[in-house]
Amino acid sequence: MAGELVLSSFLQVAFDRLASPEVVNFFRSGKLKDDLLRKLKIKLLSINAVINDAEKKQMTDPNVKAWLVEVKDAVYESEDILDEIETEASKTKSEAEFKSTTSKVRNFFVNPFERTMESRVQEVLNNLEYLAIRVELLELKKGSNAGDGVGGHSSQRLPSSALVDESSIYGRDDDKEKIIKLLLSDDTESGSHPSVITIVGMGGLGKTTLAQLVYNDKRMDDQFGLKSWVCVSEEFDVKRVTRATLEAITLSNDDAQELNTLQLKLKRN
Known part of the structure; x- marks a missing residue:
């Protein structure tokens, strides 16, 4: 329709920028606070969660x-900031070849770009926070791009495994x-009741x-x-969960049909 704003694709561009190696490494290097990148992603995700519903209701x-x-303005500003960071990251990489002078200067002075950029990122975060607060007032609902299924109906949650590529994860340490x-705290000990x-x-x-990340940490194996x-799954089935737990421990299928039998086998393991 004429005059209709379609922001879904623009948000995807912003998410692609957030995942850019140049942007990620720039934050990781300490040139900007690492949590700013994580917060920016969270705010954009909260907006993205209701964008489909908003695009339907705008007319x-x-x-x-x-x-x-x-x-739209906030997303464009986010993209502009991330583009500038990518450019600065490329420039910094080139300057790294001349460390003898550049590194000494950066040890004693704060780069004006970094100081200005941190302020701009924080301003965008504040704006996105204000926009996110208004979502409830506008009665916008989560759509399929938030993982809820088309029209707001819940979809079947995809199963997951314990495997994870830790090399591609940042900001969660x-x-x-x-x-x-x-x-690992003694406070989690509660007798026969699991924490x-x-x-x-x-x-x-x-x-x-x-x-x-927690599950695969070596300290968990030691403890x-x-x-x-x-x-x-969203439709909780105690027998299915018991069987899945038993099979995860024994690494073998179990054909027992009675919950009591499954629980007794689980208790023995």
């Missing part, structure tokens, strides 16, 4: 249309260490990835003699 709701215009500290540590957040934030990874 009948002027407030939604105005919101989308503001989102602090969260990982906090969870591991809880798991539960929950990881909550909207879809796409990397909750499963964080759990995988716990037995561990298993089980994916629980």
